[in-house]
Amino acid sequence: MGPFVDPLHLELPKAWASNGCFETMRAYGGRIFRLEDHLERLYASATSLGTRVEVDRRHVGRRLRTALKRSGLNEAVVRIALIPPPFASPKANIGPAGRAKGGGIIPRREEPASPSIVVQPATRPPASAYRRGAQVAIVPARKFAVGSINPQAKYSARLGSVLAVIDARLRGVDEALFLDEAGSVTESTASNFGIVSKEAVLTPPCWLGLLTGITREVLFELAQELRLQIREVPLTRHDLYNADEAFLTSTLKEVLPVTSIDGRRIGTGRPGPITKRLHRAFQRLVKRELHIN
Numbered sequence: 185m186g187p188f189v190d191p192l193h194l195e196l197p198k199a200w201a202s203n204g205c206f207e208t209m210r211a212y213g214g215r216i217f218r219l220e221d222h223l224e225r226l227y228a229s230a231t232s233l234g235t236r237v238e239v240d241r242r243h244v245g246r247r248l249r250t251a252l253k254r255s256g257l258n259e260a261v262v263r264i265a266l267i268p269p270p271f272a273s274p275k276a277n278i279g280p281a282g283r284a285k286g287g288g289i290i291p292r293r294e295e296p297a298s299p300s301i302v303v304q305p306a307t308r309p310p311a312s313a314y315r316r317g318a319q320v321a322i323v324p325a326r327k328f329a330v331g332s333i334n335p336q337a338k339y340s341a342r343l344g345s346v347l348a349v350i351d352a353r354l355r356g357v358d359e360a361l362f363l364d365e366a367g368s369v370t371e372s373t374a375s376n377f378g379i380v381s382k383e384a385v386l387t388p389p390c391w392l393g394l395l396t397g398i399t400r401e402v403l404f405e406l407a408q409e410l411r412l413q414i415r416e417v418p419l420t421r422h423d424l425y426n427a428d429e430a431f432l433t434s435t436l437k438e439v440l441p442v443t444s445i446d447g448r449r450i451g452t453g454r455p456g457p458i459t460k461r462l463h464r465a466f467q468r469l470v471k472r473e474l475h476i477n
């Protein structure tokens with residue numbers, strides 16, 4: 185394991201925006217929610233990136249739990265990044281026949297990536313965001329095609345998302361939504377998306393080009409528990425504008441209501457009852473699973 189493990193950073197180190205991959209986890213009551221799922225996704229991202237990790241998943245899991253414990257935080261955001269080995273000096277990068285060996289922005293394959301861990305106090309949208317709901321805009325830029333940059337891998341470099349957030353802010357709203365090239369809704373910059381229509385929960389299928397979010401997976405469990413219909417279906421802007429409810433899901437947002445999309449009021453313009461039920465059920469499930477009283 186590399187030297188760069190610090191249990192309580194208040195800022196993310198700059199190297200995190202490099203060409204590595206990462207996971208953001210949430211700890212409740214001093215325990216990480218769905219740790220195994222996050223580790224599985226982290227190692228899958230590393231494989232996609234062609235990066236070897238110097239230690240196995242069990243070891244990384246232990247280091248994450250230790251970092252959390254050492255931070256003394258119960259409610260925390262736990263972040264892990266697999267950062268490619270430090271760039272070589274330009275001289276060291278010239279191989280036989282003067283060919284560049286890599287370095288610069290290209291990760292060096294021969295050296296394994298070492299995990300870096302950062303634990304911070306939990307951040308979540310303020311209570312007022314759950315009361316009034318998020319305002320969302322569909323941004324003009326399209327989601328990368330699956331054959332281009334596969335959204336299943338959580339790569340650190342996220343220029344597409346940064347540009348979309350800038351676009352959303354310029355439109356005066358909280359979050360951006362991406363369409364794919366054909367005009368189907370995919371996801372937000374760091375959250376999955378869904379609607380409620382005629383009492384059924386509808387969310388776009390991952391093959392359209394969106395991350396299989398861990399919270400999105402939990403949503404299917406919750407729908408079953410609450411005996412709600414849930415279906416994966418491609419959604420158009422028309423479907424969104426005419427939805428009864430809409431919401432975003434992510435590790436940090438949990439289930440956040442959306443009350444306006446592109447200036448159109450969704451449903452009554454207030455957080456929807458099914459969205460609120462799903463969020464309450466999510467919070468109950470977390471407590472049950474992590475044995476929190």
Ligand SMILES: Cc1ncc(COP(=O)(O)O)c(C=O)c1O
Nearest residue numbers: 374375376395397398399434435
């Ligand atoms: C692009 C994208 N979609 C969706 C999500 C939500 O995933 P999860 O529920 O696993 O946090 C994230 C989370 O970081 C994300 O980056």
